[in-house]
Amino acid sequence: MHQRPSIVAQTLRAGFLVLLSACLVPIHADARPVSRVVIDPGHGGKDKGTHRGSVYEKNLALQVGLKVEALLKAKGMPVTMTRRTDTFLSLEKRAAIANRYKDAVFVSIHFNGHSNYRYHGVETYYYGAQGQKLAAHIHLRLLSRLKIKNRDTRQRKDLAVLRLTRCPAVLVECAYLSNPYERKRAQKGSYQDACAQAIVDGIFAYKTYR
Numbered sequence: 001m002h003q004r005p006s007i008v009a010q011t012l013r014a015g016f017l018v019l020l021s022a023c024l025v026p027i028h029a030d031a032r033p034v035s036r037v038v039i040d041p042g043h044g045g046k047d048k049g050t051h052r053g054s055v056y057e058k059n060l061a062l063q064v065g066l067k068v069e070a071l072l073k074a075k076g077m078p079v080t081m082t083r084r085t086d087t088f089l090s091l092e093k094r095a096a097i098a099n100r101y102k103d104a105v106f107v108s109i110h111f112n113g114h115s116n117y118r119y120h121g122v123e124t125y126y127y128g129a130q131g132q133k134l135a136a137h138i139h140l141r142l143l144s145r146l147k148i149k150n151r152d153t154r155q156r157k158d159l160a161v162l163r164l165t166r167c168p169a170v171l172v173e174c175a176y177l178s179n180p181y182e183r184k185r186a187q188k189g190s191y192q193d194a195c196a197q198a199i200v201d202g203i204f205a206y207k208t209y210r
């Protein structure tokens with residue numbers, strides 16, 4: 001004789017199915033669609049950025065940017081560079097390049113400068129809620145890889161390159177070139193490698209985790 005399952009059995013079975021379907025969702029499922037990374041090495045050409053002696057922000061930003069590009073491509077992630085040489089590019093043009101793509105993220109790479117040489121550390125700026133999440137992932141990894149003073153993440157509505165970019169956008173200040181210790185570190189390939197790896201790890205963490 002066929003008996004209707006009790007309400008308790010039905011509830012248990014429903015609960016089991018919910019649990020089963022949750023387990024069947026692949027753990028590598030991406031939380032956010034990121035189909036391209038737009039890397040923007042700051043400044044360039046006539047715009048040197050901050051500088052001390054022969055150390056120019058525009059050159060260091062490009063060196064880190066090219067390392068990020070290589071790491072991302074090695075992981076199969078499509079990359080667009082706003083510049084790959086020492087050329088000038090307006091902020092509007094940089095944002096327009098990013099705005100060509102759907103589901104992109106934008107990372108602008110800079111080094112900081114201050115009139116007080118004691119200022120040091122790393123800071124990450126963002127614009128918008130998704131930018132904030134991307135900034136948090138990248139910043140956390142910069143801190144752990146670089147062992148550097150935490151100057152936090154901050155929303156910057158005044159930075160055109162972030163404000164005009166429609167996709168999640170962040171700007172990383174990798175070190176203070178006005179600080180003698182950080183200026184020396186920033187020129188080392190190993191430091192630039194660590195910056196690049198932190199940025200790449202942060203992007204993939206943003207893509208994967210909520």
Ligand SMILES: [Zn+2]
Nearest residue numbers: 042049110111
């Ligand atoms: Zn800059």
